[in-house]
Amino acid sequence: MPRTLLPALALALLVPAAPASAAGDDPRWVFYSHDTTAYTSPWYAGAHRTMIGYGCTRAPYYSPDSRCPVGRGFHHGIDVALPCGTPIRAGRAGRVVSSAAYGPAYGAQPLVIRNRRLGVDLLVAHARRVYVSVGDRVRRGDRLARASDSGAPDGCHLHFEVRTAGGGLDDARRPVAFLDRKPA
Numbered sequence: 001m002p003r004t005l006l007p008a009l010a011l012a013l014l015v016p017a018a019p020a021s022a023a024g025d026d027p028r029w030v031f032y033s034h035d036t037t038a039y040t041s042p043w044y045a046g047a048h049r050t051m052i053g054y055g056c057t058r059a060p061y062y063s064p065d066s067r068c069p070v071g072r073g074f075h076h077g078i079d080v081a082l083p084c085g086t087p088i089r090a091g092r093a094g095r096v097v098s099s100a101a102y103g104p105a106y107g108a109q110p111l112v113i114r115n116r117r118l119g120v121d122l123l124v125a126h127a128r129r130v131y132v133s134v135g136d137r138v139r140r141g142d143r144l145a146r147a148s149d150s151g152a153p154d155g156c157h158l159h160f161e162v163r164t165a166g167g168g169l170d171d172a173r174r175p176v177a178f179l180d181r182k183p184a
């Protein structure tokens with residue numbers, strides 16, 4: 001065996017190969033959903049699992065909520081595990097409106113797209129490299145941002161939330177239908 005191959009061989013033996021499906025997985029992800037299906041969606045590139053669904057959750061990041069079993073909090077959106085940097089696109093058309101009323105829990109640059117026909121605000125949280133500005137009109141498929149962990153303790157993901165247009169947290173509604181997701 002040529003002497004020059006030895007270091008490479010030793011390295012190959014020491015470092016286990018990661019399974020292909022784990023490429024880009026975030027070690028901070030914790031899944032509080034029983035649904036292990038990977039879904040595609042016009043809102044993001046690739047096929048990915050749900051971390052936390054909408055409604056009462058065992059996830060420890062939320063204050064106990066009177067709507068839920070004792071001690072459990074209420075999650076107002078749906079969290080999709082996205083490797084950091086995953087492209088996020090507009091899954092529905094609308095106009096970008098201010099996200100100033102949203103707190104730091106939504107990250108440094110949350111995005112709100114108002115669809116007047118549907119009467120809803122569509123919120124994309126934990127984004128970075130936001131490519132659109134308040135006042136812009138976006139069409140389905142337009143690039144919006146990239147997934148990040150801004151404001152998220154549990155790794156890079158998309159928090160997708162739907163509220164009645166102009167509404168507050170109490171106006172959040174079940175968001176799944178607006179994701180238009182399909183099992184991969």
Ligand SMILES: [Zn+2]
Nearest residue numbers: 077078079159
């Ligand atoms: Zn969330």
